[in-house]
Amino acid sequence: MQEPIIEISDLSFAYPQQQKKALSHINLKVAAGEWLAVIGHNGSGKSTLAKLIDGLLTPQSGTIRVAGTELTPTTLWDIRKNIGMVFQNPDNQFVGANVEEDVAFGLENQGVPRNEMLKRVKKALVSVGMLNFAQHEPARLSGGQKQRVALAGVIALQPRIIIMDEATSMLDPEGRRDIIQLLKSLNKEKGFTVISITHDIEEASLAQRVVVIDDGTLVQNDKPAKVFQRGTALIESGLDIPFSEKLKNELKSYRIAVPQEYLTEKGMVDWLCQFISKK
Amino acid sequence: MSIHFEKVNYIYQADTPFRHQALKNLTVSIPTGSYTAIIGHTGSGKSTLLQHLNGLLKPSSGSVTVADKTITAVTKNKELGELRKHVGIVFQFPEAQLFEETVLKDIAFAPKNFGKTPAEAEQIAREMALLVGLPEEVLQNSPFELSGGQMRRVAIAGILAMKPDVLVLDEPTAGLDPKGRHEIMQMFAQLHSQKQLTIVLVTHQMDDVANYADHAIVLEKGEVIASTSPQEVFKDPQWLLKHHLALPKATRFAYELQQTGKVVFEKMPLTEKELAASLVDLLGKGGN
Numbered sequence: 001m002q003e004p005i006i007e008i009s010d011l012s013f014a015y016p017q018q019q020k021k022a023l024s025h026i027n028l029k030v031a032a033g034e035w036l037a038v039i040g041h042n043g044s045g046k047s048t049l050a051k052l053i054d055g056l057l058t059p060q061s062g063t064i065r066v067a068g069t070e071l072t073p074t075t076l077w078d079i080r081k082n083i084g085m086v087f088q089n090p091d092n093q094f095v096g097a098n099v100e101e102d103v104a105f106g107l108e109n110q111g112v113p114r115n116e117m118l119k120r121v122k123k124a125l126v127s128v129g130m131l132n133f134a135q136h137e138p139a140r141l142s143g144g145q146k147q148r149v150a151l152a153g154v155i156a157l158q159p160r161i162i163i164m165d166e167a168t169s170m171l172d173p174e175g176r177r178d179i180i181q182l183l184k185s186l187n188k189e190k191g192f193t194v195i196s197i198t199h200d201i202e203e204a205s206l207a208q209r210v211v212v213i214d215d216g217t218l219v220q221n222d223k224p225a226k227v228f229q230r231g232t233a234l235i236e237s238g239l240d241i242p243f244s245e246k247l248k249n250e251l252k253s254y255r256i257a258v259p260q261e262y263l264t265e266k267g268m269v270d271w272l273c274q275f276i277s278k279k
Numbered sequence: 280m281s282i283h284f285e286k287v288n289y290i291y292q293a294d295t296p297f298r299h300q301a302l303k304n305l306t307v308s309i310p311t312g313s314y315t316a317i318i319g320h321t322g323s324g325k326s327t328l329l330q331h332l333n334g335l336l337k338p339s340s341g342s343v344t345v346a347d348k349t350i351t352a353v354t355k356n357k358e359l360g361e362l363r364k365h366v367g368i369v370f371q372f373p374e375a376q377l378f379e380e381t382v383l384k385d386i387a388f389a390p391k392n393f394g395k396t397p398a399e400a401e402q403i404a405r406e407m408a409l410l411v412g413l414p415e416e417v418l419q420n421s422p423f424e425l426s427g428g429q430m431r432r433v434a435i436a437g438i439l440a441m442k443p444d445v446l447v448l449d450e451p452t453a454g455l456d457p458k459g460r461h462e463i464m465q466m467f468a469q470l471h472s473q474k475q476l477t478i479v480l481v482t483h484q485m486d487d488v489a490n491y492a493d494h495a496i497v498l499e500k501g502e503v504i505a506s507t508s509p510q511e512v513f514k515d516p517q518w519l520l521k522h523h524l525a526l527p528k529a530t531r532f533a534y535e536l537q538q539t540g541k542v543v544f545e546k547m548p549l550t551e552k553e554l555a556a557s558l559v560d561l562l563g564k565g566g567n
């Protein structure tokens with residue numbers, strides 16, 4: 001792996017007054033420019049991990065290094081400038097009185113000149129389809145509109161690391177597709193590092209690497225195809241099986257011999273076509 | 280319980296520069312005992328419509344009738360007490376409906392309020408917590424010190440504990456892990472078929488519409504553009520595209536396969552089961 005932009009060593013954390021650790025002995029490296037998906041069942045510790053990386057929570061033991069610097073109370077503010085986080089509930093992150101101010105907030109904090117700022121805010125709002133709502137109060141938006149505005153905030157900020165905590169869970173199918181497309185291009189063309197916490201198997205399959213968290217421990221760290229090959233065992237860790245695997249299972253119940261290895265949807269179409277041709 | 284919207288207009292912030300009409304002259308019925316899905320683009324008015332079902336929002340003009348109660352702009356909140364016992368709404372953001380000190384107390388709130396003893400209410404709360412898959416160790420925690428998916432489960436359990444006749448769900452599976460999503464959707468389906476609950480589900484998951492709903496209402500910019508069966512809604516991909524909607528995965532896959540020219544589906548499948556069945560038919564016949 002090239003120089004990691006995030007390096008987590010032996011990280012453990014428990015919430016105050018809680019017996020059980022929310023995370024234990026996590027080791028993880030994220031390369032600059034990588035797209036990493038974090039998956040795991042409800043309560044497994046995904047959001048906790050995101051908050052630790054962003055310095056919103058302090059670990060009991062272990063270290064986190066971001067862009068070569070160890071995260072400590074003194075380095076926290078500088079480190080945070082590298083990170084744009086979209087929270088699981090957008091209501092928890094709105095600070096502006098209206099949408100435009102809210103999206104501008106992070107830029108203002110970084111001392112971006114006003115003209116440049118206005119341009120970036122406008123562009124970000126256009127990219128999420130919310131320019132018409134620039135003057136609206138964030139609290140008075142629909143659920144999906146709130147998520148779009150929260151995403152616009154990080155898109156305008158252009159941080160080196162984008163952490164999305166189920167940031168697309170309430171988007172309509174079209175909005176979700178557009179925003180994922182946009183993030184993909186930021187990742188590919190501009191080299192942003194993306195950490196995407198998600199329950200959506202399609203979103204996870206976009207990643208170069210998938211990390212599985214189970215009850216506070218990191219249990220798998222591999223390419224999507226490897227992780228998805230686990231088939232029904234995925235369900236046991238609280239995860240979904242990809243569509244193509246589901247279809248394979250249905251076909252198997254009709255005693256049709258299907259390939260063992262993981263197939264993408266495209267792969268499944270090709271295989272079915274071959275199968276039909278051979279008949 | 281029969282539900283009917285008659286010429287409903289709803290305007291947010293009426294006398295301000297931000298005036299926004301979220302529902303426009305909307306007339307639609309939700310069939311008694313149906314499992315109705317409401318779909319539509321972001322901001323199309325789905326959550327606004329749902330909040331009319333127990334009078335949390337009242338029409339700016341027009342009327343909403345639920346069973347024998349008619350709600351208009353001038354209906355007083357105190358007239359709505361009885362209705363609110365029968366219509367349970369799970370909100371889009373679960374935090375909006377959590378408020379008690381502990382998870383258990385939060386879930387026990389409705390039964391206690393409706394006259395159960397504290398012990399009975401706690402008993403019901405424990406049953407509901409189990410039903411939605413909440414781990415025992417979080418039951419004494421504050422409902423705000425939970426993971427996102429756990430909060431969602433508490434909100435659902437709290438509404439189930441009301442034992443409503445109409446269950447209204449605003450994207451209830453957002454934030455649930457896939458296993459939880461499957462189990463909880465199955466549980467809703469069971470309540471629907473065994474206890475004849477009317478279910479009104481807002482969702483962006485077309486697979487859920489295909490798998491569970493028997494009626495679908497499509498909203499666009501505050502207006503109803505379709506109120507029909509899921510089969511009808513997913514019949515025409517061009518129409519869906521035009522209205523910014525999507526196909527269920529199995530249907531999308533079937534179209535992809537059809538485009539190779541190797542197969543032709545007589546009837547487009549909506550679910551994986553239907554897809555596999557028609558594939559087996561086709562393969563059995565040796566392809567096209």
Ligand SMILES: Nc1ncnc2c1ncn2[C@@H]1O[C@H](COP(=O)(O)OP(=O)(O)OP(=O)(O)O)[C@@H](O)[C@H]1O
Nearest residue numbers: 015022042043044045046047048424425426427428
């Ligand atoms: N503020 C808090 N105080 C105490 N415990 C908490 C707090 N927030 C979360 N927890 C607990 O820590 C564990 C991990 O929570 P976390 O939010 O990291 O889960 P998650 O993987 O993000 O889950 P989800 O998929 O539901 O969002 C859970 O058991 C949860 O109950």
Ligand SMILES: Nc1ncnc2c1ncn2[C@@H]1O[C@H](COP(=O)(O)OP(=O)(O)OP(=O)(O)O)[C@@H](O)[C@H]1O
Nearest residue numbers: 140142143144145291301321322323324325326327
């Ligand atoms: N409290 C409010 N004050 C003012 N306008 C609002 C308020 N709530 C919603 N709106 C506006 O009304 C319209 C309909 O919102 P609604 O929440 O019903 O949409 P929705 O279909 O549920 O969307 P989503 O899929 O994003 O949840 C939106 O344009 C929204 O901005």
Ligand SMILES: [Mg+2]
Nearest residue numbers: 047088426427
């Ligand atoms: Mg979380």
Ligand SMILES: [Mg+2]
Nearest residue numbers: 142143326371
């Ligand atoms: Mg909504």
